[in-house]
Amino acid sequence: MSEPLAGKTIVLGITGSIAAYKGAEVARRLMDLGADVHATLTRAGTESITPRTLRTLTGNPVTVDMFEDPGEWEVKHVSLAERAVAVVVAPASADAIAKLALGLADEFVYALALAATGPLVVAPAMNDKMLSHPATQENLERLRARGALIVEPEVGRLASGAVGKGRLADPEAIAAAVAELLAPGDLAGVRVLVTAGPTQEPLDAVRFLSNRSSGKMGYAMAAAAARRGAAVTVVAGPTAVPEPAGCKLVRVETARDMHRHALRRFPRCDVLIAAAAVADYTPARVREGKLKSGDESVTVTLRPTKDILADCGERKKEGQFLVGFAAETDDLLANARRKLAAKHLDLVVANDVSRPGVGFDSDRNAGYLLLADGREIALPEMAKSAFAERVLDAVVEARKGKGKRRRKRQTL
Ligand code: CTP
Numbered sequence: 195m196s197e198p199l200a201g202k203t204i205v206l207g208i209t210g211s212i213a214a215y216k217g218a219e220v221a222r223r224l225m226d227l228g229a230d231v232h233a234t235l236t237r238a239g240t241e242s243i244t245p246r247t248l249r250t251l252t253g254n255p256v257t258v259d260m261f262e263d264p265g266e267w268e269v270k271h272v273s274l275a276e277r278a279v280a281v282v283v284a285p286a287s288a289d290a291i292a293k294l295a296l297g298l299a300d301e302f303v304y305a306l307a308l309a310a311t312g313p314l315v316v317a318p319a320m321n322d323k324m325l326s327h328p329a330t331q332e333n334l335e336r337l338r339a340r341g342a343l344i345v346e347p348e349v350g351r352l353a354s355g356a357v358g359k360g361r362l363a364d365p366e367a368i369a370a371a372v373a374e375l376l377a378p379g380d381l382a383g384v385r386v387l388v389t390a391g392p393t394q395e396p397l398d399a400v401r402f403l404s405n406r407s408s409g410k411m412g413y414a415m416a417a418a419a420a421r422r423g424a425a426v427t428v429v430a431g432p433t434a435v436p437e438p439a440g441c442k443l444v445r446v447e448t449a450r451d452m453h454r455h456a457l458r459r460f461p462r463c464d465v466l467i468a469a470a471a472v473a474d475y476t477p478a479r480v481r482e483g484k485l486k487s488g489d490e491s492v493t494v495t496l497r498p499t500k501d502i503l504a505d506c507g508e509r510k511k512e513g514q515f516l517v518g519f520a521a522e523t524d525d526l527l528a529n530a531r532r533k534l535a536a537k538h539l540d541l542v543v544a545n546d547v548s549r550p551g552v553g554f555d556s557d558r559n560a561g562y563l564l565l566a567d568g569r570e571i572a573l574p575e576m577a578k579s580a581f582a583e584r585v586l587d588a589v590v591e592a593r594k595g596k597g598k599r600r601r602k603r604q605t606l
Contacts, residue, residue, distance in 0.1 A: 197227055197228030197577050197579040197580055198227055198228065198373040198376070198377060198418070198421055198579065198583070199224060199227040199228040199229035199369075199372070199373055199376065200227075200228030200229075200576070200577060200579065200580040200583070201228070201230070201580070202228070202229050202230065202279045202280075202376065203229070203230045203232060203274070203277040203278050203279060204224055204229045204230070204231055204232070204278060204279060204280050204281075204282055204372065205232050205233075205234060205274060205275075205278045205280070205281045205282065205303070205306055205310070206220060206221055206224065206231050206232070206233045206234070206282050206283075206284065207233075207234050207235075207236070207281060207282065207283040207284075207286075207290070207303030207304075207306070207307070208220075208233060208234070208235050208236070208239045208243060208248070208283075208284070208285065208303075209236045209238065209239050209283060209285060209286055209287045209289070209290035209303070210236055210237075210238020210239050210241065210242075210287045210289060210290070211239075211242075211285040211286070211287040211290075211319045211320060211362070212242065212319075212353040213242075213285040213319040213353075213361070213362040214235075214238075214239045214241070214242035214243050214285060215242045215243045216284075216285060216319070216362050216365060217233070217235075217239070217243060217248070217284060217285060218243060218247055218248060218251055219365040220282070220284045220317070220365040220368050220369065221233055221248060221251055221252055222251060222365070223365045223366050223368065223369035224282070224369045224372065225251075225252065226369065227369050227370075227372075227373050228577070228579070228580065229369075229372075230254070231252045231254065232252065232254045232255075232256075232274055232278070233245075233248040233249075233251075233252055233254070233256050234256060234257045234258070234302045234303045234306065235248065235256060235257075235258045235303075236258075236290065236301045236302075236303060237258065237259070237301065238287070238289070239258075240258055245258055257302045258302070259302075272309060274306060275306050275309035275310040275311070276311075278306070278310050278312055279312045279376055280310075280312045280313050280314070280315055280372060280375070280376060281303070281306060281307045281310045281312065281313075281314050281315070282315040282317070282368070282372055283303065283307070283314070283315070283316050283317065284315070284316075284317035284319075284345070284362065284365075284368050285317060285318070285319035285362045286316045286317055286318045286319065287318075287319070287320055288318075288320050288324045288325070288327075288329075288330050290303075290304075290316075291316065291318060291330060291333045291334060291337065292329070292330070292333050294307055294314070294316065294333075294337060294342075295332075295333035295334075295336045295337055296333075313341065313342070313343060313375055313376075314337070314340075314341075314342040314343070315342065315343045315345060315368070315371065315372055315375065316334075316337060316342055316343070316344050316345070317344075317345040317347070317362055317363050317368050318330075318334070318344070318346075318347050318360070318362075319347055319360065319361065319362035320347075320360050321352055321353070321354060321358075321360055322352060322356070322358025322359050322360040323358075324360070325347065325359060325360045326359070343371060343375050345363045345367065345368050345371050346363060347359060347360050347361055347362060347363055348361045348362075348363055348364070349361070373421065374421065377421040377422055377423070378422050378590075379422060379423045380422055380423070380590045381419055381422040381423045381424035381465075381586070381590065382422075382423030382424075383423070383425075384419075384423070384424045384425070384464045384465060385424065385425050385427075385462060385463045385464045385465070386416070386419045386424040386425070386426045386427070386463060386464065386465045386466075386467065387426075387427050387428075387429070387456065387459050387460060387463035387465070387466045387467070388412050388415055388416040388419070388426060388427070388428045388429070388441075388466075388467045388468075388469060389412065389428075389429050389430075389452060389456055389466075389467070389468045389469060389470035389472070389502060389503075390409045390411075390412020390413055390415075390416065390428055390429070390430045390431070390433070390469050390470050391407055391408070391409030391412060391430045391431035391432065391433040391470055391471070392404045392405045392406070392407040392409070392431045392432065392433075392470070392471050392473075393431045393432075393446070393447065393448055393449040393451075393452055393470070393471075393472050393473045393499075394431065394432055394447050394448065394473075395448055395449065395473045395475075395476040395477060395499075396448070396477070396480045397477050397480065397481065397485070397494065398480065398481040398482075398483065398484055398485045399481075399482070399483050399484050400484050401484075401485070403473060403475075403476070403477065403496075404432075404473070405471050405473065405554075406471075406554040406555050407431075407433075407470070407471035407554055407555070408433060408434075408435055408554065408555040409430060409431070409433030409435050410435050410555070410556075410557065410578050411469050411519070411559060411578050411581075411582070412428065412430065412467070412469030412470060413428070413430075413433070413435055413436075413437070413438040414438075414578040414579045414581070414582040415467050415469055415582045415585065415586070416428045416438040416441045416467075417438035417439055417440070417441065417579070417582070418579065418582040418583050418586055419465075419467070419586060420438065420439065420440035420441050421439075421440070422586060422590075424465070426438070426440070426441040426442065427441065427442045427443075427444065427459055427463075428441050428442070428443050428444065429444045429446055429452055429455045429456045429459070429470075430443060430444070430445055430446070430470075431446060431447065431452060431470060431471075431472075432445075432447060444459075448473075448476065449472045449473045449476055449499035449500070449502075450476070450499065450500075452470060452472060452502060453472075453499070453500045453502045453505070456502050456506070457502070457505060457506070457509075460506045460509065461509070461511075463514070464513065464514060464515065465514070465515045465516075465517065465589060465593075466503070466506055466514070466515070466516050466517065467517045467585075468502060468503040468506075468516070468517065468518050468519065469519050470502070471521070471554075472499065472501075472502055473499055474498060474499060475496035475497065475498055475499065476496065476497060476499050477494050477495070477496060477497075478494075478495040478496065478497045479495070501537070503516070503518050503537050503539070504536070504537045504538075507537040507538030507539060508538065510538055512600065513597075513600070515540045515541075515589060515592070515593050515596070516537070516538065516539045516540050516541075517539065517540065517541045517542070517543065517585070517589060518533060518534070518537055518539045518541075518542045518543070519542070519543045519545065520533045520534075520542050520543070520544045520545065521545050521547045521554070522544065522545070522546060522547065523546070523547060523548040526544050526545075526546050526562070527544060527562060527564070527570075529544075530542045530544035530562070530564050531564055534564055534566060539566065540565070540566045540592060540596070541563060541564070541565050541566065541585075541588060541589060541592060542563075542564045543561055543562075543563055543585055544561050544562040544563075544564055545559065545560075545561040546560075546561065551575070552575055556578075557577060557578055558575055558576065558577055558578060558581075559573075559575070559576070559578050559581040560573060560574055560575035560576070560581075561573055561581075563584075563585060563588050565588065565592055566592075567592070567595070571584075571588060
């Protein structure tokens, strides 16, 4: 699962709407995306959900009464406000929206929204008449004008039994809106081409040679690049993992197909991320029909496939940035550096695939980023989605450096 909010502290304010119990689901969805959620309940919110439920769910203390220990809350709301990358008020009652619009601070969540520097996300939930009332609409408008993101409520059956607009947006959609809002957007306008997954090389009508790649790392790279604003095309071998959101997907089977599709798209990309585990050899001949069983040994002749990344490296134009992966079992850094130079790469991600729990088919990864300028960045074990973000951080930074050097050369 992708974790775009990994390592981010988010304050979730649950207010006195009948839908307050759904606040637990919002917390869960934010946590699914990797967020460290600190929930806070207004007094009215405690009528539908208990602090204990939220404490157990989030693993963090839950503040309700900010006056219980004035010394402590003073410190707490300032330090949380500093750490929080966003304050999410979901569900937000009409009263909560009015208080946020006015800047009142009579409950912890409102005080925190005033002290926080990150964006405010508001997901209203209330009766349709209260929602459409000019007072509520004006308050929402005021919040919007100040830069708050309003996650529109849905039309559906409301607590009153009537059908109308005012039902809390789907918690998953609220969490996705928060992730999108917080994505850095530093790859906007950049065209990224990703190769992902294994390839399958047919032996006969029913058998093939392949490898253990799941496609998870390539897909995590693609999804992360799309979240950061890139236009992403993925050329993917056969995988069973969920497709990366927001990307164009081109499905292929063999190394030959992957080579053809990737090479055709390469001239129009700014960044190539070659995460595929491409077969290095393919059977020289595909037997017709199915090879029958028997007592004789069978010899299969394998011939080398074309190296997609190396071919792109040779065709590389100024301004294009190439990222390769080096899966190694011995001499990790030396072998990876050799690939960096031989394939004309800008960055190589070196993975020790003999290490248990990381790499092929795992949800986690660890390794080194080796850059063409000689820098080496060690990345400890983490979720592949978080790992992908760190690789992209390095890509964004290195492209900036390359651009500066290019401009300098042009002006000399
Ligand atoms: N790669 C590629 N096309 C191939 C083989 C590899 O595009 N036919 C890319 C991979 O996607 C990866 C990088 O090259 O980004 C390195 O792959 P790896 O298999 O580790 O390296 P090889 O060059 O094949 O070297 P070796 O297998 O000998 O270690």
